[in-house]
Amino acid sequence: MKKIFKLALVAITVSQAVGCASLGVQPWERDLLAKDEMSLNAEGVDLGLDDHIYFSKEATSGGRAFAGGGCGCN
Amino acid sequence: MQLIEHPSSMRFADKTIVKPKPIAASLAVATCALLGAVSPLAQANPDTADEWKFDTAILYYGETDRVSLVEGVVSATKDFGDEHIFNGKVTFDGLTGASATGAVPQDTVQTFSRPSGNGGYAVAAGETPLDDTFKDSRVQLNAQWTQPLATDLRGSTGVHVSKEYDYLSLGVNGSLARDFNQKNTTLSLGLSYQFDSIDPVGGTPERLGSTSVLNSVSDYDLYDDYLDANGSGNADFDAHASQYESREGAQDKDTIDVLFGLTQIINRRTIMQLNYGMSVSDGYLNDPYKLVSVVNNQGTVQDTLFESRPDSRTKHNVYWQTKYAMDSGVVDLSYRFARDDWDIQSHTLESRLRYNLSDNSYIQPHVRYYQQSAAEFYQPFLLSDQPLPTYASADYRLGDMDAYTVGVKYGQKLDNGDAWAVRVEYYQQNPKNAGFAEPGQLAELELYPSIKALIVQFNYQF
Numbered sequence: 001m002k003k004i005f006k007l008a009l010v011a012i013t014v015s016q017a018v019g020c021a022s023l024g025v026q027p028w029e030r031d032l033l034a035k036d037e038m039s040l041n042a043e044g045v046d047l048g049l050d051d052h053i054y055f056s057k058e059a060t061s062g063g064r065a066f067a068g069g070g071c072g073c074n
Numbered sequence: 075m076q077l078i079e080h081p082s083s084m085r086f087a088d089k090t091i092v093k094p095k096p097i098a099a100s101l102a103v104a105t106c107a108l109l110g111a112v113s114p115l116a117q118a119n120p121d122t123a124d125e126w127k128f129d130t131a132i133l134y135y136g137e138t139d140r141v142s143l144v145e146g147v148v149s150a151t152k153d154f155g156d157e158h159i160f161n162g163k164v165t166f167d168g169l170t171g172a173s174a175t176g177a178v179p180q181d182t183v184q185t186f187s188r189p190s191g192n193g194g195y196a197v198a199a200g201e202t203p204l205d206d207t208f209k210d211s212r213v214q215l216n217a218q219w220t221q222p223l224a225t226d227l228r229g230s231t232g233v234h235v236s237k238e239y240d241y242l243s244l245g246v247n248g249s250l251a252r253d254f255n256q257k258n259t260t261l262s263l264g265l266s267y268q269f270d271s272i273d274p275v276g277g278t279p280e281r282l283g284s285t286s287v288l289n290s291v292s293d294y295d296l297y298d299d300y301l302d303a304n305g306s307g308n309a310d311f312d313a314h315a316s317q318y319e320s321r322e323g324a325q326d327k328d329t330i331d332v333l334f335g336l337t338q339i340i341n342r343r344t345i346m347q348l349n350y351g352m353s354v355s356d357g358y359l360n361d362p363y364k365l366v367s368v369v370n371n372q373g374t375v376q377d378t379l380f381e382s383r384p385d386s387r388t389k390h391n392v393y394w395q396t397k398y399a400m401d402s403g404v405v406d407l408s409y410r411f412a413r414d415d416w417d418i419q420s421h422t423l424e425s426r427l428r429y430n431l432s433d434n435s436y437i438q439p440h441v442r443y444y445q446q447s448a449a450e451f452y453q454p455f456l457l458s459d460q461p462l463p464t465y466a467s468a469d470y471r472l473g474d475m476d477a478y479t480v481g482v483k484y485g486q487k488l489d490n491g492d493a494w495a496v497r498v499e500y501y502q503q504n505p506k507n508a509g510f511a512e513p514g515q516l517a518e519l520e521l522y523p524s525i526k527a528l529i530v531q532f533n534y535q536f
Contacts (some may be wrong), residue, residue: 004463006421007528009231014228023258023259023338023339023341024258024338024339024340025254025258025260025339025342026256026481027256027340029342030342031342031344032218032342032399033339033342033345033399035404036397037330037403037404037428037436038345038399038404040337040345040347040395040397044129044149045129045131045147045533046131046483046497046531046533048147048163048165049131049133049145049147049531052145053135053529054444054489055112057471057501057503057525058420058444058446058471058475058477058503059418059420059446059449059462059471059472060389060391060410060415060418060420060422060444061414062331062333062351062353062389062391062393062412063351063387063391063392063393063410063461064349064393064408064410065333065351065394065420066247066264066266066331066333067329067331067351067353067389067391068086068174069123069320071212071236071238071241072210072238072240072241072243072270072272
């Protein structure tokens with residue numbers, strides 16, 4: 001029993017230390033990040049349309065996604 | 075919070091003897107359920123599995139006195155269970171209007187041939203030469219499949235086809251995303267291959283070859299009659315026809331993209347993304363409709379040539395994005411730095427600030443600033459007393475330029491779960507002189523006009 005307790009204590013300590021040392025959140029702290037508008041792909045249709053406009057009018061493309069425009073507009 | 079209220083936790087709490095193993099197991103199950111709902115790289119977040127979710131938009135883009143475009147998008151997403159997600163997207167667009175050819179304005183009227191050679195147009199004194207026959211419609215289909223491959227590992231693969239009158243683009247892509255650190259960190263690697271084929275109206279012109287122009291716009295009607303009648307003996311018309319007959323047909327290019335991404339959750343309110351992308355294109359990279367004027371030391375046009383770009387291009391970019399959840403909205407900030415072996419370097423700074431007006435409506439101002447330096451072969455015109463370079467383009471999109479966008483979006487979620495939004499934006503491009511002296515009459519003419527565009531978009535999600 002004592003051995004299990006010790007192991008558990010070590011495991012908890014290590015996991016807490018790792019958790020504190022690195023960036024991030026615990027699973028139950030994801031309430032805000034889980035919102036649709038916090039997704040990096042939120043408004044995907046808008047972003048796609050913008051990519052098409054700027055691909056056609058400027059020399060640089062890509063970054064957020066692949067650079068190929070898939071059209072002859074450039 | 076949810077863990078405490080979890081029924082299984084409460085059940086264990088009621089028992090007098092608590093065994094560590096079942097608690098750990100039940101916690102693990104609850105944790106997995108939570109994590110499953112919020113993986114940061116999920117391609118879509120359908121509210122309910124087993125139902126198609128549609129995202130539609132119609133966009134109007136109109137430049138003052140130039141191009142206008144109407145584009146419609148229907149994007150359909152379905153979760154087939156366990157994060158096996160399909161997305162299909164259909165895009166249509168129709169383009170009309172006038173596009174700058176790259177030729178310089180003059181203090182006299184200039185005549186140009188249309189791309190087919192069967193028509194001509196005159197450009198008034200002092201006006202930027204625009205080809206007003208620009209008209210095209212395009213259909214694009216995209217399909218993407220995303221699914222888990224192993225614990226903390228997702229794969230995604232997709233294809234696209236895009237077809238317009240003179241252009242065909244086919245592409246395939248694949249990517250892997252691996253989660254680390256309790257899904258707080260995600261590394262991804264994506265690859266794409268694209269094949270493009272262009273079949274220019276009037277054939278593929280010779281690089282830096284002279285354009286063939288008849289004496290006046292009315293001559294093009296005579297020329298058409300002459301061709302219809304299989305005429306012969308008119309030296310000007312014969313020479314014009316032979317230039318188009320001798321041209322090559324369709325050209326193609328291959329593009330390979332590599333995209334390496336790091337997504338990191340910083341804290342309860344902040345998520346950050348850092349991407350490095352490389353894109354290598356080989357093949358026909360010219361715009362067959364773009365021209366370069368050759369002027370003498372008085373700035374008077376002596377000849378008009380077709381442009382010539384190198385047949386390969388390697389681009390690199392770094393993209394950083396941060397999203398921050400406020401109590402009343404979201405701050406989205408991004409920056410992109412890009413450079414390529416054509417010597418173009420660019421900076422893009424963009425921000426969207428979503429402010430929730432109520433539980434189901436928001437307003438979102440958008441600002442974007444873009445700045446690029448010129449390609450090494452960019453020249454607004456060539457000088458007749460200088461030897462011809464190998465490469466030259468007067469396309470302002472390869473020149474020094476900055477551009478900004480300001481806009482606002484308003485969105486509302488309806489009681490039935492559908493959502494709509496409208497956005498209005500203003501986009502202005504300001505081409506700049508990259509240090510070229512302007513001989514004679516060119517000094518008095520506007521060589522770098524600004525381009526002003528209005529963007530209006532309506533979205534509906536159901």
